[in-house]
Each structure stands twice: as C-alpha cells, then as structure tokens.
Amino acid sequence: QLQLVESGGGLVQPGGSLRLSCAASGFTLDYYAIGWFRQAPGKEREGVSCISANGDSTNYADSVKGRFTISRDNAKNTVYLQMNSLKPEDTAVYYCAADNRYGDTCTRFPFYDDWGQGTQVTVSS
Numbered sequence: 001q002l003q004l005v006e007s008g009g010g011l012v013q014p015g016g017s018l019r020l021s022c023a024a025s026g027f028t029l030d031y032y033a034i035g036w037f038r039q040a041p042g043k044e045r046e047g048v049s050c051i052s053a054n055g056d057s058t059n060y061a062d063s064v065k066g067r068f069t070i071s072r073d074n075a076k077n078t079v080y081l082q083m084n085s086l087k088p089e090d091t092a093v094y095y096c097a098a099d100n101r102y103g104d105t106c107t108r109f110p111f112y113d114d115w116g117q118g119t120q121v122t123v124s125s
Helices: none
Strands: 003-007 010-012 018-025 033-039 046-051 058-060 068-073 078-083 092-099 119-123
Touching: 003 092, 018 033, 018 092, 018 119, 033 068, 033 078, 046 068, 046 078, 058 068, 078 092
Parallel strands: 010 119
Antiparallel strands: 003 018, 018 078, 033 046, 033 092, 046 058, 068 078, 092 119
C-alpha cells in the first residue's frame, strides 16, 4: 500500500524556519515526481513547489520563491521542503503528493495520484 507521511510542521514565529518531510512507504520514490501543496482555512489549495523524479527540475509558487527550497533524498525515500523567512500568510496545512507520470518534470497543479494526510504549519507571534 502506497503511503506518504508528512512531518515537521508546528508553530513558529514570523521570520523563523521549518523543514517539512514527506516520507514514503510501500513504494520507492525514485520514479515519482513530488508536489507540496498547502491549504489555509477558507482558501483554495495552492501548489507550493514540486520536484521531478530525478531531482533536476523544480518549480515554486511566486509567493514562496526565494524562501522555500524543495529537495529529495531517494536513499531515504524522503522529500523535504525547507521553509525560511516564514510569514503569517504561510499558515496552512501542508500536503505532499506523488505521481509517476511526469518523467523528468513536475507540476504544481494537484494532478497527483497519492496524497499524504498533511501537517499543520502555523506562523504567529
């Protein structure tokens, strides 16, 4: 059974940092593009970032560009989202998603087959 588990969320002050992890079990992430998405209360789900299966292609939403970095460690079957200079507007539930249809690309559109349960990120003083 394919499973994705997010971790690393929490409460952080504005300007702080968090690193989210997306760990896969039941399958190897080697051939899967990964997307990170977030959804705040009352707002639509937003594609934050994505990384291709080989790690060569990444993409970021304008709202996080320069502050967030996506990376992957296939040996650990895990993808990371390093979030720096966090702002209150980054507060949301963050989800990772996987799909093996994208070859050497990825997408920030939510067209992924497998999703994690999410981890809460709250940025507040």
